[in-house]
Amino acid sequence: xxxRRRARKRALELLFEAEQRGMNVGxxxxxxxxxxxxxxxxxxxxxxxxxxxxxxxxxxxEILTTWSQGWTLERMAAVDRAALRIGVWEIVWNxxxxxxxxxxxxxxxxxxxxxxxxxxxxxxxxxxxxxxKATLL
Numbered sequence: 001x002x003x004r005r006r007a008r009k010r011a012l013e014l015l016f017e018a019e020q021r022g023m024n025v026g027x028x029x030x031x032x033x034x035x036x037x038x039x040x041x042x043x044x045x046x047x048x049x050x051x052x053x054x055x056x057x058x059x060x061x062e063i064l065t066t067w068s069q070g071w072t073l074e075r076m077a078a079v080d081r082a083a084l085r086i087g088v089w090e091i092v093w094n095x096x097x098x099x100x101x102x103x104x105x106x107x108x109x110x111x112x113x114x115x116x117x118x119x120x121x122x123x124x125x126x127x128x129x130x131x132x133k134a135t136l137l
Contacts, residue, residue: 005108077114
């Protein structure tokens with residue numbers, strides 16, 4: 001599990017960096033695959049996550065917009081948005097990851113990288129997405 005946790009963190013960093021730099025996430029991903037910026041190439045699961053988020057971007061944004069009551073995407077912290085995108089993709093489109101693992105991992109990511117309020121917000125929103133998952137597909 002530690003390998004997947006590191007891969008999720010790398011995927012989050014990539015999504016966050018692309019947003020902060022105003023870059024296309026897919027272009028940044030391909031750049032990092034071709035020329036890694038660290039001594040370790042991107043983990044395969046990080047690549048799978050980012051590609052999955054990209055493939056379902058519109059649906060993920062719609063899910064987040066629909067279920068984040070009182071919060072617009074723009075109002076959320078950028079790290080939270082990235083973690084939520086990963087969490088929604090894992091819950092809705094990745095059958096290899098149990099829903100509660102996806103929720104827990106997203107909460108852990110924001111707990112270490114975002115605001116004090118982020119873990120409870122991310123937990124509540126992703127738990128709700130998990131509850132309504134059957135209606136989303």
